[in-house]
Amino acid sequence: MIRNYLKIALRNLSRNKGFSFINISGLAIGMAAAILILLWIQSEISYDQFHEKRERIYEAWNKAHFSGKLQCWNTTPKILARTVEKDLPEVERAVRVNWPRSFLFSIGDKRLTVAGNIVDTGFLQMFSFPLLKGDPKTALNGGFSILLTEKLAQKIFGDEEAMGKTIKLDNKDNFTVTGILKDLPNNTRFKFEYLLPWGYLVRVGEDDSSWGNNSTRNYVLLKENASLASANEKMKVLKPRYDKDDDPAWEMFLYPVSRWRLYSNFTNGKEDGGLIEFVKLFGVIAAFILLIACINFMNLSTARSEKRAKEVGIRKVVGAQKRSLVGQFIGESILISFIAAVFAILIVQVALPSFGQLTDKKLFLDFTDIRFWLFAAGFIIVTGLVAGSYPAFFLSSFNPSKVLKGTFKAANALITPRKLLVVLQFTFAIILIICTAIVKQQIDHARNRESGYVRDNLVYHFLTGDLDKNYALVKNELLSSGIAKSVTKTSAPITQGWSDSWGFEWEGKDPNDKTDFDRYSADESVTTTMGLTLIKGRDFNLKEFPTDSLGMIVNESAAKVMNFKDPIGQIVKDGDTKYHIIGVIKDFILQSPYYPTKPMLIGGAKGWFNIIHFKLNGSNPTADNLKRAEAIFKKYNPEYPFEYKFVDEEYAAKFKAEERTGTLAALFAALTIFISCLGLFGLATYMAENRIKEIGVRKVLGASVTGITALLSKDFLKLVMISFVIASPVAWWMMHQWLRDYPYHVNIQWQVFAFAGLLSFAISVLTVSYQSVKAAVANPVKSLRTE
């Protein structure tokens, strides 16, 4: 029986090549898209779920009021780890992980900059990062041991044994390799190539026991069967107990591993959305794309039911029961689903590298994993069932006495559900078109926003190694050689704010004012280097005004907040340091182009510095400029590589997340439209076949080709119109929600909807009219003779 079914199914497929192509390719593309999305989702939800003790691992968080809002964040005092181990009986162990840090590694003549973490010795006993060599219990003991990932060890030592070798860090201290870590999986929040013991920080004097310095991450491992609630009760009162000076309402809490990746977005002290929203949204999109492909299958299978009706009739006459026919047709759709899945996996394999790039992830299909095959089988069967159940019940319910007499007309009987399915497809497609267009508008809107400074030819470099010490010499040579037109050192790159404070004081300040200012430092000619617009006063100029080292330039918003009649000459206190204002600049975008600019204070040369900015001389070729700049940097900072960054590239990176959203929306929109149009094309084909006699009669009676084309296309276009009417408000609502997250955003315009409507309309006209015209120009004599 099965063999008979299989034979029929395969012969049907090969005989109706067009139908098979549309069905299988639509389903394969839909499946491939769904698989890609599922891979992404799987990667997201598996973040840090591989730690054996994940059920007991928590991160310590702060919760306190700032500017009238309850804020939550995950940097806590360094002293916290030892304190919870001492004070909370529920705690088995606590480890600190400092911010990722780059060191210059020197091994013989080899130099490379490597990023990693400095951690407490218990790190490897808490998290499951296995050591290929070395003992996890002792590898991080002492202050001079270092662990390398397998990849880094290979990069440094090649095939030589790395264990026991010495590496010099930042040209100061020698470290001995005491362990080789297995390379980190993709799905962890940790990104380190080396691990150093916390003892190193102690030795260089960077450890502290201040409760006010919330600067590290503390991870806590609870004992088995310990209660999180009772641990959190104790966490709540920890800060006020040890830090009497600060807000007594300041709380701390433990936040579980399972929620770090997807839920850790807090608004007013409560979890609020986060990545989980995207995971859900993408899940829905995956399901919808697959559903749309399944709808094609249903529509085409039922549309061509007349072709199968005879077979159903005969099978029933010779004794088939409805049940066995349902089984046959579902089996057939599972077979098609299987063939489509094979193609889908090929498509996924081809698309994975680009999709990985788009999502910034290393995604892959693990063919060695039994779960993959189980999932694949489940996926195929479910798709087959979804796609095949409706046609199966529809086809198997035919009355044999009618179909075998030839009086049977199924096509019209099914118009309504089929129309409904087409509407569903196009609604989804149009929603995606509208979303794509609005996301693109929003990106353009922010990108076209005046940044307030000139990004061309502006380069920055971290003040690594001896650069800070030799800054004057470097600056001098950059200028005198004609490489740079202007050089400024600053506290942070011009594209990022690294510091903010509400602690500034000035004359006439309202004591309750807690306005948060961006805090920045620059030594000289900051407006020239960056191309900022000076409104009042002047730039820093240490040669003519040595007191400019305590000068300050404020932006317009800051001047407004401080409410000076004439800001120039006014004193602003930052802690014990008194600055005097020498200039006012126009606001510029320091942080997000989607947010309003904040009030900003730029302190003079007395401040702290991390970055050197220089404006390249545009009359020389850039490559030439950089080559010569490298020589200068090498001369004064020989141990460190020359690692410059272009400001315009960094600025462009601010749009990456939204661009990704836009590209994905566009991709899904294109796929949905493509699959829907495949289906529409198939339907139009069968419609043209079914109405061939009607067309013949109409032509004999004098209908024109245009008239008939319009007649045939009209029905489908009506459906697209209905879809548009349904899709527009849904898309409006979705985009309204999305744009709420961006204070600086576009207004949704009616033109976008018109565009989406016209686009989908045009695409469907093209799809349908081919068949309509073909049917309309056919010779009626021929079509009438076929009856």
Added chain:
Amino acid sequence: MIKITDLEKVYRTDEVETVALNKLSIEVKEGEFVAVMGPSGCGKSTLLNILGLLDDPDSGSFIFNGIEVAKFNERKRADLRKRNIGFVFQSFNLIDELTVFENVELPLIYTGVKPGDRKKRVEEVLDKMQIMHRRNHYPQQLSGGQQQRVAVARAVVNKPKLILADEPTGNLDSSNGNEVMQMLTDLNEQGTTIVMVTHSEHDARYSHRIIRMLDGQTVLENIMV
């Protein structure tokens, strides 16, 4: 073998009500060859569908082999049908995607005959119908006469007690038509009961008895000599 009494069947659409069978009563004995004749729309096809258990009557009694089947559900009807009744249609109704062999094999699959036995029986019947040499061809590759022979082969492969033929020669030329009629006669002589709907007086002469219908009723019965 067949006894129908006061059988009624009405087809309804929104606007029209068509009485297809109007209190029809007929009896067919085992081993008989009966022809049903009448103008288009007189209800002969409806009668054949009900006899073939493809359709159910609105009222009346239908006793098949001593069992009342008028109220059987679809599953029971299918079961009874596949074991006892073979069909021959005017338009052959072979499945285009299956070969001659596979078309004839189909009823055996549904009655659960083992593959080895199926092969034997299909070959037997193909041999008898003299189309063995065409066993691996598809229906489209055969002439009309050959297709109808395949259809007859399919109808008899399960050794049914009753064969229902709906204008079996309607799509054939006279020589092929005669051949098919001869086949049915042979089957009848070997004991199979045959009920045949036809427009052709010539074909009807092969039968034992002609039932003439009009407006869903029998109007005349001719016994052939």
